Amino acid sequence: MPHVLLVIDQLASGGAPRSVLKLTRALLDSHIRVSLISLSDRVGLPIPEGAEWHVVPFTSANRWEKLRRYQLHARRFDDFLARQETPFDLVVANLHQAHQVVSRSTLAKQAWYCIRSDPWQELLSNKRGWRRGIKRHKVRRLYDSKRIIALSRTNLESLERIGSQPQATRVIPNVLQVENIHRLMQARIAEPELQDTDFCLFVGRLNFRQKRLDRLLEGYLASGVDLPLVLIGDGEDERLQQEVIRLGLQDRVRALGGRNNPYPYMRRASVLLLSSDYEGLPNVLLESLACDTPVVSTDCLSGPRDILVGELARGLVPLEDTQAFGRAIRDITDHPPTIRHEHIAPYLPQTVAAAYRELME
Known part of the structure; x- marks a missing residue:
């Protein structure tokens, strides 16, 4: 049975976590094994029966750790992965924190990065001048040469507007039950x-x-x-x-x-x-x-x-x-x-x- 890993920031509230859980149910119903990893201990939404789920959180202890939080979190994530017995046929990171952590992990090249909002609006619209230029560079560094899933064609067009050059792209929408x-x-x-x-x-x-x-x-x-x-x-x-x-x-x-x-x-x-x-x-x-x-x-x-x-x-x-x-x-x-x-x-x-x-x- 194929095995999918879905990584997400949290499973407590919001449209994106609910959409990932609907996707989990759809995959399970299609006879696909699903593992869920929340990068926060905030887990309040009901997990579909049959899904395997884990929590791999990280909390910064000081300012130095906060500056390196994604890298340190990726190390903890890799430690967890090393204890898993079965490989994953597909890895999908959902939401910005998961993108940052997974991109620094051993799964960086295997993963697909699912963008669940408009990247220009979410990441750059509130920046002006040189701050927008710095943020644009960070976004391009994150998504260049990555494999990207977007919920709509316009999400991909927005990423292109930022100047990012992904390795591959797919448009796969949310599940409608x-x-x-x-x-x-x-x-x-x-x-x-x-x-x-x-x-x-x-x-x-x-x-x-x-x-x-x-x-x-x-x-x-x-x-x-x-x-x-x-x-x-x-x-x-x-x-x-x-x-x-x-x-x-x-x-x-x-x-x-x-x-x-x-x-x-x-x-x-x-x-x-x-x-x-x-x-x-x-x-x-x-x-x-x-x-x-x-x-x-x-x-x-x-x-x-x-x-x-x-x-x-x-x-x-x-x-x-x-x-x-x-x-x-x-x-x-x-x-x-x-x-x-x-x-x-x-x-x-x-x-x-x-x-x-x-x-x-």
Whole structure:
């Protein structure tokens, strides 16, 4: 049986750890042995049954160790590997710390490095002048001549923009657990008044910096649709209320807070809206399509352009064009596109597992 090692910074919270665990389940279901290594003792998410998992943490004891933390952590990682009895047919490092540690380890040349966000946005966008130049050099040194997995084509384009020259590249998206989504979306929503009402929907963190809820509200207002806007998520509630009042939308916008199961809302919605400046690969778009609900999204970094193809591209709008966002909401609600199996087929567990199996071959 082929053996895959997945290395990640932590398994406590966040979209990337959850995506790696979904990948783990898909690989196990495809009769591939999986070992998980967390580089932190933060492990709170449920590990799929059948996976082997280990914790190989490192904590700096002083400033000198902090400066050399990746190299020292790699030594501890190598010590752990030396005690393992079976080799790995495939090694995948996920997230930045894992990239830094594995690239200094004995697995450096064997490993694939999975980039789970837009590298330019995550690593360079907050740097200016000479600081950006130094950071660009560090990123190139990390990824040059490496084997790179990206969740979308636009992630790879961003790496090229930095100037990195990988040895090999593959685009393999996150796993979409369609069967689980179809089961969960059958539940009744908690608000009786929404059971038989069409509405627009946002699902995600109530965050203005990345998610640009100001753009969401302004685009919704510009659409002129008479459907209410429902928001599911936690975050900047006070600022959200201020924006709603500023735009005079108090009677049209409902913030429901977080929901453990948003899929019944996706199934009931007329359209799902995403107004972000950037994403990694926006799973919420795929989940909405799995619920047979169309999407309007900004053409942001990165992922929407890869997901919204064919007729679905009618819902893709320029990043800064609020009026176009509004027109797309009106167009999609008046004339919903047909969501076909091929739109989500690349993200099915068996498809993603097959792509990882190809890397072993």
